[in-house]
Amino acid sequence: MDIPYTVQPRPDTGLYNAKVGVWLFLASEVMLFGALFSAYILLRVGSAEALWPHGWLNIPIGTVNTLVLITSSITTVMAWASCKMNQFGRFKFFHACTILLALTFVCIKSYEYHDKFTHYEITLTDGRIADGHLVSQEADRVVIHGRFVTDRKELFDLRAAGASHAREEISLERAQIKTMENYGPWHHTYLAIYFTLTGLHALHVLGGALVIGFLWGPGSKLWRRDPERFTNRVEISGLFWHFVDLVWIFLFPVLYLL
Amino acid sequence: MKSEHASETPEQFARHVRRYLFVFYALLFGTLVTVGASYIPFGNREVNIGVALLIAVSKASLVACYFMHLMSERKMIYGILAFTGIFALGLMCLTIASFSDLPRFTVTH
Amino acid sequence: MHTATPTASPSSAHPHSHSSHDEEALGFWRSYIFSTDHKVIGVQYGLTSLSFLLFGFFLMVIMRWQIAHPNQPVPVVGPLLERVLGSVASRGAISSDLYNSFGAMHGTIMVFLAIVPLAFGAFGNYLVPLQIGAPDMAFPRINMASYQFYVVGGLIMFVSFFIPGGAAQAGWTSYPPLSVIIQTDGQVFWLVGMIFLITSSLLGAVNFIATVIQLRAPGMTWMRLPFFVWAQFVTGFLLLLAFPPLEAAGVMQLMDKVAHTSFFLPTGLAVEGVAGHVSGGGSPLLWQHLFWFLAHPEVYVLILPAMGIVAEIIANNTRKPLWGYRSLVYAALSIGFLSFIVWAHHMYMTGMGTKISTFFQTTTMLISIPSVIILTCLLVSLWGGSIRFNTPMLFVMAFLPMFGLGGLTGLPLGLSYADLHLHDTYYVIAHFHYIVAPGTIFAIFAGLYYWYPKVTGRMMNEFWGKVHFWGSFIFMNLIFQPMFAQGMAGMLRRMADGGANYSQARTPEAIGGLAPVILSLHTYILWAAVGLGLVQVPFIINFFWSIRHGRSAGSDNPWQSTTLEWQTPTPPPHGNFAHPPTVFRGPYEYSAPGHATDFTPQNQPN
Numbered sequence: 001m002d003i004p005y006t007v008q009p010r011p012d013t014g015l016y017n018a019k020v021g022v023w024l025f026l027a028s029e030v031m032l033f034g035a036l037f038s039a040y041i042l043l044r045v046g047s048a049e050a051l052w053p054h055g056w057l058n059i060p061i062g063t064v065n066t067l068v069l070i071t072s073s074i075t076t077v078m079a080w081a082s083c084k085m086n087q088f089g090r091f092k093f094f095h096a097c098t099i100l101l102a103l104t105f106v107c108i109k110s111y112e113y114h115d116k117f118t119h120y121e122i123t124l125t126d127g128r129i130a131d132g133h134l135v136s137q138e139a140d141r142v143v144i145h146g147r148f149v150t151d152r153k154e155l156f157d158l159r160a161a162g163a164s165h166a167r168e169e170i171s172l173e174r175a176q177i178k179t180m181e182n183y184g185p186w187h188h189t190y191l192a193i194y195f196t197l198t199g200l201h202a203l204h205v206l207g208g209a210l211v212i213g214f215l216w217g218p219g220s221k222l223w224r225r226d227p228e229r230f231t232n233r234v235e236i237s238g239l240f241w242h243f244v245d246l247v248w249i250f251l252f253p254v255l256y257l258l
Numbered sequence: 259m260k261s262e263h264a265s266e267t268p269e270q271f272a273r274h275v276r277r278y279l280f281v282f283y284a285l286l287f288g289t290l291v292t293v294g295a296s297y298i299p300f301g302n303r304e305v306n307i308g309v310a311l312l313i314a315v316s317k318a319s320l321v322a323c324y325f326m327h328l329m330s331e332r333k334m335i336y337g338i339l340a341f342t343g344i345f346a347l348g349l350m351c352l353t354i355a356s357f358s359d360l361p362r363f364t365v366t367h
Numbered sequence: 368m369h370t371a372t373p374t375a376s377p378s379s380a381h382p383h384s385h386s387s388h389d390e391e392a393l394g395f396w397r398s399y400i401f402s403t404d405h406k407v408i409g410v411q412y413g414l415t416s417l418s419f420l421l422f423g424f425f426l427m428v429i430m431r432w433q434i435a436h437p438n439q440p441v442p443v444v445g446p447l448l449e450r451v452l453g454s455v456a457s458r459g460a461i462s463s464d465l466y467n468s469f470g471a472m473h474g475t476i477m478v479f480l481a482i483v484p485l486a487f488g489a490f491g492n493y494l495v496p497l498q499i500g501a502p503d504m505a506f507p508r509i510n511m512a513s514y515q516f517y518v519v520g521g522l523i524m525f526v527s528f529f530i531p532g533g534a535a536q537a538g539w540t541s542y543p544p545l546s547v548i549i550q551t552d553g554q555v556f557w558l559v560g561m562i563f564l565i566t567s568s569l570l571g572a573v574n575f576i577a578t579v580i581q582l583r584a585p586g587m588t589w590m591r592l593p594f595f596v597w598a599q600f601v602t603g604f605l606l607l608l609a610f611p612p613l614e615a616a617g618v619m620q621l622m623d624k625v626a627h628t629s630f631f632l633p634t635g636l637a638v639e640g641v642a643g644h645v646s647g648g649g650s651p652l653l654w655q656h657l658f659w660f661l662a663h664p665e666v667y668v669l670i671l672p673a674m675g676i677v678a679e680i681i682a683n684n685t686r687k688p689l690w691g692y693r694s695l696v697y698a699a700l701s702i703g704f705l706s707f708i709v710w711a712h713h714m715y716m717t718g719m720g721t722k723i724s725t726f727f728q729t730t731t732m733l734i735s736i737p738s739v740i741i742l743t744c745l746l747v748s749l750w751g752g753s754i755r756f757n758t759p760m761l762f763v764m765a766f767l768p769m770f771g772l773g774g775l776t777g778l779p780l781g782l783s784y785a786d787l788h789l790h791d792t793y794y795v796i797a798h799f800h801y802i803v804a805p806g807t808i809f810a811i812f813a814g815l816y817y818w819y820p821k822v823t824g825r826m827m828n829e830f831w832g833k834v835h836f837w838g839s840f841i842f843m844n845l846i847f848q849p850m851f852a853q854g855m856a857g858m859l860r861r862m863a864d865g866g867a868n869y870s871q872a873r874t875p876e877a878i879g880g881l882a883p884v885i886l887s888l889h890t891y892i893l894w895a896a897v898g899l900g901l902v903q904v905p906f907i908i909n910f911f912w913s914i915r916h917g918r919s920a921g922s923d924n925p926w927q928s929t930t931l932e933w934q935t936p937t938p939p940p941h942g943n944f945a946h947p948p949t950v951f952r953g954p955y956e957y958s959a960p961g962h963a964t965d966f967t968p969q970n971q972p973n
Binding site for chain 1: 503569577581
């Protein structure tokens with residue numbers, strides 16, 4: 001006896017099995033990201049306002065990434081629509097775009113991560129703090145492109161009206177340096193939740209891209225044998241992809257803009 | 259496969275495509291608005307947060323209702339998502355409430 | 368294009384030859400190791416989880432020795448422990464660190480590697496498709512994947528005992544900062560293992576829910592489902608929606624340990640007097656909220672399938688329908704919903720204000736109502752029945768008062784005032800062990816004896832079954848009953864020296880020290896634990912011996928049951944049913960007037 005309702009919907013529920021399955025899975029993903037957003041809220045509310053960063057992420061780059069994902073969402077739905085309209089060639093075109101956009105997103109994200117890992121906060125023995133991007137480092141000196149501050153609090157609100165954006169090349173002797181730490185997840189709980197949320201999201205982007213890539217490539221053979229079943233697979237993977245876009249729609253303002 | 263699309267010819271399906279494109283433009287617009295709004299000094303940070311979340315929820319609803327076809331989905335799916343929403347909100351709100359509702363008197367000697 | 372429709376498919380004309388043909392075609396590995404058949408996966412879950420159950424039991428017996436005889440070498444296994452684990456078990460005695468890791472892993476293994484995989488993974492997988500008249504689970508390959516993730520997670524947990532520094536030591540609850548600041552890697556293994564186990568459960572939950580929604584046979588309406596299926600369905604939702612926050616928390620704690628973040632580490636944290644080099648700004652309570660958001664629904668995951676098993680066996684062995692089927696169903700759904708909003712009753716002592724504590728206290732009291740409804744329905748179902756006292760029925764009848772006791776002793780814990788005194792004492796241990804040990808585990812034993820003839824075609828030995836029952840019943844009560852007294856006297860949990868540090872003997876002038884009579888109970892508990900272990904031996908032998916040498920079941924339906932799993936050949940072939948069965952009646956048509964037999968199967972037309 002074969003498993004029923006793999007393609008034809010069950011009359012009383014109106015759904016085929018995989019659709020129920022993917023929505024259940026997405027429900028669990030809502031809980032997963034919901035818990036991480038709850039953690040973000042708690043950590044931010046628990047922090048002194050002056051010590052919670054603003055403007056540590058590059059907004060134009062984040063906006064571009066948002067537009068990239070939104071575009072990938074429309075190409076995904078168009079890919080499915082092409083299947084429904086029996087236009088296999090256009091399906092191939094649209095999902096090729098989706099995959100390229102997904103890879104673009106991950107590349108931009110990697111650049112952003114790199115930017116954080118090369119950004120250092122250096123406490124000096126004379127009490128000043130030097131903060132900026134690493135230019136070079138040798139055994140006896142470190143060169144950064146950044147600025148000096150006297151109060152650590154000045155490093156936090158970069159979006160404030162009077163925030164200074166002047167940066168210069170600074171050369172420091174190692175002997176002057178008390179501590180030196182880059183803007184990794186260990187540096188501040190804001191960065192911790194940023195890296196965790198966007199890292200987990202990026203893993204979902206890669207996973208989704210892999211599945212869509214498989215359907216675009218080897219999996220597309222099913223189109224000839226059973227086009228309805230293939231279209232359903234495109235729909236299911238599309239639902240996952242839209243969810244990934246949905247999460248980013250919340251991540252972007254929360255982490256970049258607020 | 260949903261019943262409203264089941265009996266459609268490819269030609270009839272084309273009208274859905276127009277709807278998808280419209281949602282796409284709305285999402286692009288919404289993104290630019292949300293970035294712009296974040297620069298407006300409302301004075302109160304909570305207002306910025308409220309505006310940003312409002313725009314985010316609107317964009318998310320567009321993606322969910324049209325791209326994910328939730329507008330014409332089945333009751334079973336709505337039911338699953340309703341409970342998920344209740345529990346996710348419960349987790350968020352009750353946890354935050356437990357952090358803000360603290361005992362009135364603390365020993366300080 | 369041919370798509371699956373509910374009509375006979377040509378390849379399954381004769382079930383038996385279809386199955387053997389299938390297995391020959393598939394070969395050993397695809398039939399028994401990498402199978403996508405829900406019955407094979409169910410047996411795989413069953414055997415793996417029973418092994419972990421035994422391993423978790425051993426950990427406990429060794430812990431009980433240490434509690435009763437602190438720092439004395441463990442008899443028999445002491446030298447082995449020293450050889451395998453090294454200096455933490457020097458002289459064959461259990462050091463405090465080793466005790467703590469045994470404690471943490473006993474809890475983790477019993478909950479996540481033994482009970483849930485048994486109750487949900489084994490019984491659920493094997494029986495749900497059969498009971499709803501389906502050919503398999505909705506997603507057989509995902510089913511196989513969920514078992515594989517479970518095995519990998521279990522192996523990671525098991526292996527963690529043997530790494531330098533040993534296994535996790537901060538309790539199954541893994542509270543930070545302690546869990547993060549302990550320098551060894553056991554906690555990392557725990558966290559990675561948990562991620563695999565959670566993934567396994569999520570995949571399983573998706574499968575179960577989709578299967579029950581989509582694959583019910585024609586005529587199998589929601590209100591004709593056996594209560595066992597309802598229980599597994601609700602359990603699936605609990606796992607689906609409650610586990611992800613723990614997965615998120617697990618990732619965050621892993622980041623804290625490996626990437627030196629401070630999700631759960633507060634500003635100003637000092638370890639052994641030295642300020643930690645952490646960014647600070649984190650919250651230990653955040654972990655507790657996310658952990659208990661899962662762990663409370665988790666306890667209903669532990670009990671609901673057991674209630675399902677009990678319901679099936681009661682109906683069958685009283686030869687009458689269950690009393691209050693609709694109440695049972697609505698109660699199970701209510702428990703499912705309420706279980707998501709009671710979690711902070713595990714956190715009354717964390718400094719929450721009275722308003723929020725009262726909220727959680729209220730929901731906690733509320734959730735006891737559907738639990739009592741279920742117990743009442745099951746109890747009343749016995750009234751007027753023609754009771755057959757076979758081994759499964761004995762376990763099930765003991766389940767009822769034992770679960771009742773365990774549940775009732777939870778009420779003082781749910782009330783925040785009383786919990787002030789009882790939190791983190793042995794009273795809590797006694798409460799939850801009463802529910803899980805002579806509760807869930809008894810239901811599992813009952814289920815094993817009951818469904819054994821469907822899986823193997825043979826009966827387990829009745830005499831040794833009764834020995835197993837009486838021994839387990841007596842010894843479990845002897846182990847856990849004294850713990851209520853110890854808890855009320857103030858003995859705390861997780862003390863490697865068994866409370867000797869707080870004894871009246873050590874500090875006679877202190878108020879509230881533990882009396883000698885309280886501490887003397889340790890010896891009785893230890894002997895009861897040994898007795899409990901000994902009485903499992905005939906069960907283990909019975910279980911394996913009866914596969915080949917047990918009395919033949921005589922028919923495909925030796926218990927004369929009404930539910931669909933008994934209306935198949937034994938064991939059911941691949942695909943379960945030659946054609947999808949049609950269901951004409953409810954699940955418990957026993958002793959219906961006007962019928963020749965005292966049971967009418969669900970798929971019998973008239």
